[in-house]
Each structure stands twice: as C-alpha cells, then as structure tokens.
Amino acid sequence: MRYLTADFVLPISSDPIEEGVVVFNDQEAIEKIGTREEFPSADLEIHKGVLLPGLINTHCHLELSHMKGLCPTGTKLIPFISTVVKQREFEQEIIQEHIDLQDQAMWDVGIQAVGDISNKADTASCKKTSPISYYTFVELFDMMQPTMTESTITSYRQVFAEQARGRGNEKSFVPHAPYSVTPALFEFINKANPENAILSIHNTETAPENELFRTGKGGFVEFYKSMGMSLDHFESPGTNSIDYVLKNLTPKSKNIFVHNTLTSPKDIVAAHTWSDQVYWASCPNANLYIENNLPDYKLFIDNKAKMTLGTDSLMSNWQLSIWEEIKTIKRYQSYVPLSVLIEWATINGAVALGYEEVMGSFVVGKRPGVVLVDCDWDGDNTDISQTQSKRLL
Numbered sequence: 455m456r457y458l459t460a461d462f463v464l465p466i467s468s469d470p471i472e473e474g475v476v477v478f479n480d481q482e483a484i485e486k487i488g489t490r491e492e493f494p495s496a497d498l499e500i501h502k503g504v505l506l507p508g509l510i511n512t513h514c515h516l517e518l519s520h521m522k523g524l525c526p527t528g529t530k531l532i533p534f535i536s537t538v539v540k541q542r543e544f545e546q547e548i549i550q551e552h553i554d555l556q557d558q559a560m561w562d563v564g565i566q567a568v569g570d571i572s573n574k575a576d577t578a579s580c581k582k583t584s585p586i587s588y589y590t591f592v593e594l595f596d597m598m599q600p601t602m603t604e605s606t607i608t609s610y611r612q613v614f615a616e617q618a619r620g621r622g623n624e625k626s627f628v629p630h631a632p633y634s635v636t637p638a639l640f641e642f643i644n645k646a647n648p649e650n651a652i653l654s655i656h657n658t659e660t661a662p663e664n665e666l667f668r669t670g671k672g673g674f675v676e677f678y679k680s681m682g683m684s685l686d687h688f689e690s691p692g693t694n695s696i697d698y699v700l701k702n703l704t705p706k707s708k709n710i711f712v713h714n715t716l717t718s719p720k721d722i723v724a725a726h727t728w729s730d731q732v733y734w735a736s737c738p739n740a741n742l743y744i745e746n747n748l749p750d751y752k753l754f755i756d757n758k759a760k761m762t763l764g765t766d767s768l769m770s771n772w773q774l775s776i777w778e779e780i781k782t783i784k785r786y787q788s789y790v791p792l793s794v795l796i797e798w799a800t801i802n803g804a805v806a807l808g809y810e811e812v813m814g815s816f817v818v819g820k821r822p823g824v825v826l827v828d829c830d831w832d833g834d835n836t837d838i839s840q841t842q843s844k845r846l847l
C-alpha cells in the first residue's frame with residue numbers, strides 16, 4: 455500500500471481536497487481517498503504541491519521523435535509537411551532509440567495514455583512493453599489521388615497488422631486530413647473499422663485547407679503539383695473542409711478532430727449535429743510552432759465542445775508534455791479556467807480514448823497513475839507559469 459498526499463489532491467470527479475490522501479494497493483489501484491487524519495502519519499508520503507491523476511495525450515506521433523528541431527518554427531503547415539516528406543530517411547536504430555526515449559519522457563512527466571498516429575509500424579515494439587496505454591491511429595492518406603487509393607490500403611493493412619493491441623493498447627484505421635484523403639479511401643476506413651472504433655482526423659489547421667474545398671485553388675494545389683501530382687480531377691464542393699469530412703466519414707463510437715486552429719462556430723455546430731460523440735483535441739504548442747496561431751477556445755467553450763489536449767510530434771513541439779500544453783493556454787488565453795484545462799487533460803482525454811474506466815480521475819478501483827505538480831494551489835487563480843509535472847506512481 456502507498457499513501458500519497460500533498461497540499462491538495464484533485465480527484466477531478468469531485469472538489470479538491472486539502473491535505474488529501476490517495477491510497478493505492480500493490481496493483482496500483484485506488485483503495486481509498488481521504489484526508490491525513492484518517493491514516494497513520496508514519497504511512498504518509500507527503501509532497502508539496504497538488505496531486506492529479508495521470509494526464510492523457512490525445513494526439514501524438516511518437517514515430518517522429520527523431521525529427522526534433524529539423525523543421526524551423528513559423529513556416530506554416532504546407533512547407534512543414536514538405537519537410538516531413540523529405541526528411542523521412544533515417545537509420546532504423548536512431549528512430550527506435552528516440553521512440554523509446556520519448557515514451558519514457560512522456561511517462562516521467564505523468565502521461566498515462568496516448569492517442570498516437572502511426573504511418574509506419576516503428577512504434578509497435580515500444581508500445582508492447584510501455585507502461586503507457588496507446589490507442590494507435592493507423593493513419594491513411596492517398597494524397598487525394600484516386601490512382602493511389604488501392605496501394606495505400608494494401609500497405610496500411612500491413613502497418614495495422616503489426617501495430618500493438620492488448621495490455622491497454624487499441625488500434626483503428628483513421629484518415630489523415632480532409633485535403634489528403636479521397637472519398638474512396640474514406641469508404642475503406644468506414645468499412646474496415648468495427649462499430650466501437652475510435653477515430654481521429656487532422657482538421658482545419660491551415661488557411662489553404664478551407665480554400666481548397668471552397669474554391670478548388672490555393673496552396674494545396676501548388677503543393678501537390680510540386681510533388682508531381684495533379685488535382686485536376688478534384689471538384690471543390692464549395693464548403694468548408696470539415697463538411698467534406700462529415701459527408702464522407704461515418705461517425706463510429708467517437709471521433710477526435712485535431713488542431714482546429716481555424717475552426718468556426720458553424721463548423722463546431724455541424725460536427726455536433728453529425729454526431730454526439732465528437733471530441734476536439736488541441737495541440738497549442740504545435741500550433742504556435744508551425745502556424746504561430748492558436749484556436750479561439752471561447753468558441754469551443756460556448757458551444758459546449760468536449761475538449762482534450764495533445765502534444766503532436768516532437769517535430770512540431772519542444773517537448774511531449776501535457777502540463778506544458780496547459781501552461782501555454784494559460785499564457786495566451788488565461789480566461790480559460792485552470793480547473794477546466796485540467797479536466798481537458800484528464801477525464802475528457804480518458805473518455806475520448808475509451809480509457810475512462812481505469813484512468814482520468816481519482817475514483818476507488820481505478821488505476822489512473824499519480825502526477826505531482828509543484829504549485830501553490832489557489833483554485834483557478836493558481837500561478838502555474840513556473841511549475842512542472844512529474845510522475846509519482
């Protein structure tokens with residue numbers, strides 16, 4: 455048994471407890487939640503700060519961990535993607551080493567589960583032994599080229615087969631982004647996933663994305679041309695990019711829209727009308743890294759959107775830490791209450807990835823992990839600018 459206590463405990467499912475104690479058994483499941491006077495003082499492990507359940511990262515690309523620092527900041531998305539495409543040649547040993555290092559780094563800063571995008575099977579062996587639970591989103595794209603759809607499906611069936619499942623790991627087929635997936639590839643994804651599959655898609659991350667669907671012109675036409683591909687066959691629907699997704703993707707149990715930097719209130723309402731199990735993952739540090747922009751969180755809060763947080767890859771971030779994402783939102787849109795951001799990072803993420811029965815809050819029977827944040831807790835007025843998160847259990 456371990457009796458973990460700090461100045462405050464944030465169970466998430468109930469109000470903060472001053473000098474709260476969370477008791478864990480040897481299987482790391484919660485036996486009891488209380489306050490210090492209920493337990494022998496010699497048993498208590500006393501910490502300064504607040505205790506939170508393990509944090510949930512709903513959007514990562516662990517397989518890109520070796521690409522840290524290779525892309526300059528502030529280039530906007532299309533030059534960024536071009537760099538990703540060009541820089542994929544690395545020795546397997548280097549790739550593997552960085553995957554293992556970042557898996558450990560995420561664990562150390564308190565990340566309990568990850569929604570992880572995979573275009574290859576490089577992360578499979580790490581995920582099979584990691585203490586982190588991974589929902590692997592095997593991500594397909596055919597560059598909007600009908601001639602590439604069949605070969606894409608064949609190669610990604612193989613990636614899917616090799617990816618981890620079991621021991622808390624899950625997997626599904628997902629579309630990359632509206633501008634890179636044909637209707638036929640959406641059709642494959644709809645049919646290949648079981649009813650309870652959780653899906654995810656990059657959404658409205660850059661201005662040329664809506665431009666392509668509204669007018670059939672802009673940066674993505676040029677991008678594909680530079681890769682020797684034509685979009686002459688593409689008929690723009692004259693709508694926003696998300697409307698193309700909602701038309702072609704069957705809502706499964708849950709869908710996570712990722713980034714949403716330029717998402718409008720109309721887009722949010724359209725998605726909520728499409729399905730009542732829509733989740734929105736924000737990756738603020740990656741948005742600042744690539745586009746030097748952030749979503750307008752007020753639009754999402756006003757529309758009662760179910761928000762979660764992600765780190766994106768180390769290619770577009772300085773570290774893989776959900777607490778650092780919270781600090782960034784607090785720095786630039788400090789009107790979002792800290793208690794709300796902590797819910798996004800814990801229970802909302804756990805529900806989005808289907809892990810809410812074991813993680814996301816301190817509730818008897820769950821095995822949510824424990825994170826210590828070194829702050830002086832003062833509710834939503836807490837200054838977290840100089841704080842850090844670290845795993846205790």
Ligand SMILES: [Zn+2]
Pocket residue numbers: 513514515571656712766767
């Ligand atoms: Zn991403």
